[in-house]
Amino acid sequence: MDPVRELPYWPAAMALLIEAGQMTASDYVPTYPNLLLASEGASTDAIRSSFSYAGYQSSPEETFMQIAVLTFEGFNELDSFVAAGILNRMKAHGWAAHITSPTEQVTSMNGVTVQRQKPLEFAAEADAVLIGSGIKTRDIAADADLLSRIKLDPSRQLIGAQCSGTLLLAKLGLIGDLPACTDLTTKPWVIEAGVKVIDAPFVAHGNVATAGGCLASQYLATWMIARGASMHDAEEAMYYVAPVGEKALYVGQAVTVVTPFTQEAAVAA
16 A cells, blocks of 8 residues: 555546646556546546545554754744644643743743743753754854753654754754755855755755755645654645645645655564
8 A cells, every 4th residue: 555645535636736837647557547636627526435444543552752843942843843733732642842942931032021931951851852943043053052051862753953953953963964954044044054955845854854944844744744653644744734725735745745755664663
């Protein structure tokens, strides 16, 4: 069984992506050749009813994950809250994403003050870590004492960085000469740090992923759930938060972006 193409929303999502011009029909080779497609006039409901995914089940084993969402003074709300919100859709599976900060309170770039849920040192014991961006990231990257408090281990942790968070990953020595993603504003600084920046929303190398653009936080969350649990669970989390009327499109796009990197990780394992 193909674990991606057997997902309940996959056929409808792929059909919509084909119609939107984001992929071609030749990119989609269905497991079931008689599957109805929107490009052939079928409705989304007809597509779903034509797709038999009987026998597909998520793993009965629960995957408990404690996730540190590193959030610093001047943070970008979209980076921290969108990812945390999607990841916390996995609470029923024992997952918990925590706003993790060096101080008791942090104030966002737009003046929103929040109470941290975990201290910065929690990142060392977490199963996964996401590093958000903000308007003071360059100051943080130059603060050796603060960086020394961030202890990460990609051999056992899933680690993701969003936008200027990629600069912190570079300063922590977790990117090296591998290509990475970041936002357009941070790009010159990340290049200055010796990182090859690519024009893409998301890329992952083993257990380390980077994303560029505030709304690319959904790709980090999708990747983390797919790696820590299953692609089916990632789809369900994205389906819940996606806009009504566009759910198949959003889910399909997220799966399309992260799947190559989950497959590479599976092969490497």
